[in-house]
Amino acid sequence: MQLIETVERWRKTLDAERLAGASVGLVPTMGYLHEGHAALIRRAARECDVVGVTVFVNPLQFGPTEDLAAYPRDLDADCALAARCEASFVFAPAVEEMYPQPLRTAVSVGDLGARWEGASRPGHFEGVATVVAKLFAQAGPCRAYFGEKDFQQLAVIRRLTLDLSLPVDVVGCPTVREHDLLALSSRNVYLTPDERKVAPCLYEALLAGAAEARARGATPDSVRAVIERLIVAVPQFTLDYVAVVDPSTLTPASALSGDIRLLVAARLGRARLIDNMGVTV
Amino acid sequence: MQLIETVERWRKTLDAERLAGASVGLVPTMGYLHEGHAALIRRAARECDVVGVTVFVNPLQFGPTEDLAAYPRDLDADCALAARCEASFVFAPAVEEMYPQPLRTAVSVGDLGARWEGASRPGHFEGVATVVAKLFAQAGPCRAYFGEKDFQQLAVIRRLTLDLSLPVDVVGCPTVREHDLLALSSRNVYLTPDERKVAPCLYEALLAGAAEARARGATPDSVRAVIERLIVAVPQFTLDYVAVVDPSTLTPASALSGDIRLLVAARLGRARLIDNMGVTV
Numbered sequence: 001m002q003l004i005e006t007v008e009r010w011r012k013t014l015d016a017e018r019l020a021g022a023s024v025g026l027v028p029t030m031g032y033l034h035e036g037h038a039a040l041i042r043r044a045a046r047e048c049d050v051v052g053v054t055v056f057v058n059p060l061q062f063g064p065t066e067d068l069a070a071y072p073r074d075l076d077a078d079c080a081l082a083a084r085c086e087a088s089f090v091f092a093p094a095v096e097e098m099y100p101q102p103l104r105t106a107v108s109v110g111d112l113g114a115r116w117e118g119a120s121r122p123g124h125f126e127g128v129a130t131v132v133a134k135l136f137a138q139a140g141p142c143r144a145y146f147g148e149k150d151f152q153q154l155a156v157i158r159r160l161t162l163d164l165s166l167p168v169d170v171v172g173c174p175t176v177r178e179h180d181l182l183a184l185s186s187r188n189v190y191l192t193p194d195e196r197k198v199a200p201c202l203y204e205a206l207l208a209g210a211a212e213a214r215a216r217g218a219t220p221d222s223v224r225a226v227i228e229r230l231i232v233a234v235p236q237f238t239l240d241y242v243a244v245v246d247p248s249t250l251t252p253a254s255a256l257s258g259d260i261r262l263l264v265a266a267r268l269g270r271a272r273l274i275d276n277m278g279v280t281v
Numbered sequence: 282m283q284l285i286e287t288v289e290r291w292r293k294t295l296d297a298e299r300l301a302g303a304s305v306g307l308v309p310t311m312g313y314l315h316e317g318h319a320a321l322i323r324r325a326a327r328e329c330d331v332v333g334v335t336v337f338v339n340p341l342q343f344g345p346t347e348d349l350a351a352y353p354r355d356l357d358a359d360c361a362l363a364a365r366c367e368a369s370f371v372f373a374p375a376v377e378e379m380y381p382q383p384l385r386t387a388v389s390v391g392d393l394g395a396r397w398e399g400a401s402r403p404g405h406f407e408g409v410a411t412v413v414a415k416l417f418a419q420a421g422p423c424r425a426y427f428g429e430k431d432f433q434q435l436a437v438i439r440r441l442t443l444d445l446s447l448p449v450d451v452v453g454c455p456t457v458r459e460h461d462l463l464a465l466s467s468r469n470v471y472l473t474p475d476e477r478k479v480a481p482c483l484y485e486a487l488l489a490g491a492a493e494a495r496a497r498g499a500t501p502d503s504v505r506a507v508i509e510r511l512i513v514a515v516p517q518f519t520l521d522y523v524a525v526v527d528p529s530t531l532t533p534a535s536a537l538s539g540d541i542r543l544l545v546a547a548r549l550g551r552a553r554l555i556d557n558m559g560v561t562v
Contacts, residue, residue: 011446104392105444106390106391107386107414109386134445137446137447163385164411165288167418
C-alpha cells in the first residue's frame, strides 16, 4: 500500500495503471476510517484491479460553526485499514496541496443540494460537489464507491457525474451498522456512553416508519409522524428533520407507492446524526 | 475527417487515441467556423497528434433575450474547414445529446465571471463554465485551444481548469483579424455593409488607448476616457463598457504598470462586438 500526497503523483500513478490495462476503483473519504469505509474498499477491491482511497477533510463542506477543527483524524490507522482491505494507494493531500489558492470555482446542484441536509448546512453540498468534481478530475476514469448512509450526498454525486459527463461509475453501497444497528459514522466518537446507548433509536424510528409505510391507510404524513414521535420521545435527541422522499429527486413523496426513502437527522450531544432507509410500497 | 455525434462514441474515440499513444488537441467552438477558428485548429494540429473540434451552440450561455435561435450555423462548412486545417474529428452533438435532461449542476467562477461580459450577460459565464467543464470531462486529458478574442472567457476557463484540477492544458491564442483589423467573429455576419465599415473603430480605439497607456502622466482613467471618446464619436455604436484591468484577475487596474489588458464591448446594429488588447507599461 502506497501513500501519495501530491496531485501530480496521484494522477500519474492512476494514469500509469490504466495505461497498463488496470481498472481503477476510487473510495473518497474524509478519513478516520471505520468498517463502513472498509466495506467500500473491499467491494472496490473485488470489482477493480487497483483501489485508491482518498483521505481529505474538505474545509469547503463545513459551515463556519461546524466541527472542521475537531473532526477526528488518524492517517496511520487509515493507511493500515486501507492496506488490510487491499487498497493499493491512499491519496492524502494537505489542504494547501488541494487548494493552493482560494477556489473561485464552485459546483452546485440546485434544488437537490438545497433541501434537508442542505437546508440545515448551507453551502455543504456545494462544498461536496466541488471537491468531488475535483477528486474525480484528479483520479480520471474509475468506479467510485460511496455509502448510502449519506443518501443525499450520493444523489448529489450521481447527478453531478451525469450532468457533467464525468467518466466515473458511481456505486452506492449499503450502510454498515453496529450490532445495535446504529449506522457507522466517524462522528460517533463524539457520543458519550449515555448518548451512545440511546443513539440506535434513530434507526428504530426509521424501522417503525417503514412498517407504517406498508400499513393500510398510511400516508407520507403519517409515516413522518411515527418517526418524529419516536425520536422526540427520547429527551437527549434534538430532532432536525424527518422526510419521506422520492429517492432520486429527494422531493417529498406525494404518495406512498413504489420506492420511497425515509430520511432523518437529529442532534445528540455534540454529534449530529443522520440515517435513512428505503421502503418499497 | 470523421464526424461524431454521440458522447459515448466521442469519448471512446479519444480514449482509443490516447491508449495508442497519441496526444489530443481540442478546439471547442460554437461552429460557423472562420479563420480565427482555423488558426486554433492549425496550431492544435502542429502541437498534437490528433485534433478534435467540437461544434455546439450551447443554450446555457445565452440569455433569454439573446441570439440563440438566430446564431449562425453551417455544419457542412465547419466540417470542410476542420478537414482543411487537419482536424481528425468534429464532435457535433445535438442539444438533446448534451443535455438529455435539464441540468441541475452548474459550475460558477465567482467574481471572475460577474464583471464586464458577465455583468452585461447575466448567467453567461456560468453557462460557459458548465459546458466547458462538461466538454473537458467528455474529451479527457488534452490540450485545449481558445482565442484571446474572448479574453474573459479564456480567464474563466483557465481558472476553472486550475480550481477543479482538470487534466487539460489551456492554450490561449492571439486574435485573428480582418485586413482592416476588425476581430473575426461569427457574429460579424449580423453587420450591414455600413456597420461593417465603421466596425474597426473598436480596434482603433484600443490602439489609441494603448498609446495613451504608454504616455507620460497617463492613468487607468485617462486610458479609459480615450477609448470611450473614440467609440462614442461613432454614432452607430452603443457603448457597453470599457475596462482597464489586471489580465489574470480582470479587476480594474489600480495603476498603469506591468501587464494590463484593455477590454471593450459595444453594440453595433444587431451585433454586439467585443475586443481587447494587451499593453505592457
